[in-house]
Amino acid sequence: MHRFAKPSVFLKLASAIMPWAIGITVVTLAVGLYLALVASPADYQQGDTVRIMYIHVPAAWMGLFCYVGMAICGTMSLIWKHPLADIAARATAPIGATFTALCLITGSLWGEPMWGTWWVWDARLTSMLILLFLYLGYMALVNAFDDPERGSKAGSALALVGVINVPIVKFSVDWWNTLHQPASVARMGGPSIDPSMLWPLFLIAIGFTGYYVVVLIVRVRLELNERRIRALQLGGVGQSAADQQHLAVPAKQAGAGE
Amino acid sequence: MKILIAILARDLRLALRQGADSIMVVAFFIVTTTLFPFGVGPEANILARIASGVIWVSALLAAMLSLERVFQTDFEDGTLELLALSPVPLELVVLGKVLAHWLTTGLPLIITAPVMAVMLNMNSAGFGTLMLAMLVGTPALSLIGAIGAALILGARRGGVLVSLLVLPLYIPVLIFGAGAVEASLLGLPVGEHLQIMGAILLLTLALAPLAAARALRLAVE
Numbered sequence: 001m002h003r004f005a006k007p008s009v010f011l012k013l014a015s016a017i018m019p020w021a022i023g024i025t026v027v028t029l030a031v032g033l034y035l036a037l038v039a040s041p042a043d044y045q046q047g048d049t050v051r052i053m054y055i056h057v058p059a060a061w062m063g064l065f066c067y068v069g070m071a072i073c074g075t076m077s078l079i080w081k082h083p084l085a086d087i088a089a090r091a092t093a094p095i096g097a098t099f100t101a102l103c104l105i106t107g108s109l110w111g112e113p114m115w116g117t118w119w120v121w122d123a124r125l126t127s128m129l130i131l132l133f134l135y136l137g138y139m140a141l142v143n144a145f146d147d148p149e150r151g152s153k154a155g156s157a158l159a160l161v162g163v164i165n166v167p168i169v170k171f172s173v174d175w176w177n178t179l180h181q182p183a184s185v186a187r188m189g190g191p192s193i194d195p196s197m198l199w200p201l202f203l204i205a206i207g208f209t210g211y212y213v214v215v216l217i218v219r220v221r222l223e224l225n226e227r228r229i230r231a232l233q234l235g236g237v238g239q240s241a242a243d244q245q246h247l248a249v250p251a252k253q254a255g256a257g258e
Numbered sequence: 259m260k261i262l263i264a265i266l267a268r269d270l271r272l273a274l275r276q277g278a279d280s281i282m283v284v285a286f287f288i289v290t291t292t293l294f295p296f297g298v299g300p301e302a303n304i305l306a307r308i309a310s311g312v313i314w315v316s317a318l319l320a321a322m323l324s325l326e327r328v329f330q331t332d333f334e335d336g337t338l339e340l341l342a343l344s345p346v347p348l349e350l351v352v353l354g355k356v357l358a359h360w361l362t363t364g365l366p367l368i369i370t371a372p373v374m375a376v377m378l379n380m381n382s383a384g385f386g387t388l389m390l391a392m393l394v395g396t397p398a399l400s401l402i403g404a405i406g407a408a409l410i411l412g413a414r415r416g417g418v419l420v421s422l423l424v425l426p427l428y429i430p431v432l433i434f435g436a437g438a439v440e441a442s443l444l445g446l447p448v449g450e451h452l453q454i455m456g457a458i459l460l461l462t463l464a465l466a467p468l469a470a471a472r473a474l475r476l477a478v479e
Contacts, residue, residue, distance in 0.1 A: 133426040144413035153476045
């Protein structure tokens with residue numbers, strides 16, 4: 001794992017993964033959306049409204065997945081001082097927040113025709129809203145320090161504390177009797193959804209994951225470049241002779257995490 | 259134990275001599291609560307209906323208001339660094355400070371709560387449960403708050419930030435705290451609610467000092 005701590009190794013790996021990630025994202029989303037919006041049958045009760053599910057459910061999974069990923073990165077950065085883990089956690093937060101917001105918005109659009117209300121204070125909905133707040137709190141905390149290093153560390157601690165909300169979201173529909181329907185895919189005894197609906201759901205989930213990987217790589221690259229620029233600027237303040245050497249190995253310097 | 263008492267005594271002395279802090283918290287609590295009758299109208303039935311929730315939310319906000327200064331002053335004048343360098347475990351320091359925070363904010367709030375409950379026309383059947391629930395709930399608020407207070411040390415706009423970090427984590431205490439009072443007003447058993455709050459308190463008692471101490475170490479590093 002520590003081999004990937006070096007940004008140059010990561011960047012090489014990322015360049016290798018990138019075309020695959022883009023390809024998988026495009027293909028699975030195209031096929032998945034076709035199956036979801038055209039080929040799959042309409043629900044016998046909900047009609048075509050059920051198609052909101054194909055975005056709503058994968059977005060919810062991704063919202064939780066990104067938070068867990070953030071917490072794992074936080075753990076890695078706290079225990080092993082892994083510099084890339086910090087950057088990855090930081091880069092994951094806005095993506096996860098977007099997926100969570102997407103889940104809440106599509107859920108609201110779905111809830112209006114099905115339940116007759118845009119929003120209820122139901123355990124699943126409320127815990128998902130708290131997840132969004134946790135993301136926002138994390139992003140605010142990480143950016144509130146003059147020293148980015150310090151912000152990442154504080155963020156790691158917060159991500160770990162907030163991870164307690166993830167099982168609450170997952171099991172909220174089992175623990176409380178709510179308006180939101182109980183789990184129908186990831187449950188004991190297998191999914192209770194017809195395969196014709198399950199397949200587009202999984203394809204879009206894979207597409208979303210691929211999208212996450214693509215955006216994550218872009219954001220991590222951006223952050224690494226920004227750090228490199230900052231390191232160069234800091235280096236340029238004092239000695240100019242030493243600069244030339246720094247310019248020769250900027251990747252290494254950025255990798256040291258300052 | 260001796261160290262814990264020493265830290266506690268120091269913080270309490272500071273709070274008393276600098277004065278006004280716990281009075282401010284109580285005043286904030288009273289003012290916030292009195293805003294509700296103006297906002298929703300003075301109708302007695304409605305006020306009685308929302309009293310438990312209003313009191314809990316106001317108590318939450320009041321407890322949060324004082325969080326910023328739990329570690330801030332010690333951080334600024336360097337005491338925190340000395341404490342971190344000393345052989346005293348930082349978790350113990352956190353525990354002492356949390357206890358002092360609870361004694362200076364949580365306890366006055368618990369004493370004031372029934373007065374506000376009367377003003378909001380709450381049925382007197384709920385008073386006992388309200389105080390009991392707050393007795394279990396407010397220490398958990400102080401403990402969770404300590405994590406937030408430690409995380410924002412050295413941050414810009416720390417006061418606003420702490421609300422964004424801490425309030426989402428306060429929600430379970432609010433749900434079960436207000437739920438216990440509701441249950442007792444409806445004549446239902448309150449044991450379950452109080453047991454869950456007790457569980458939250460024990461969990462935070464075990465985890466919050468560790469997390470907060472970790473955050474403090476990052477701050478003084």
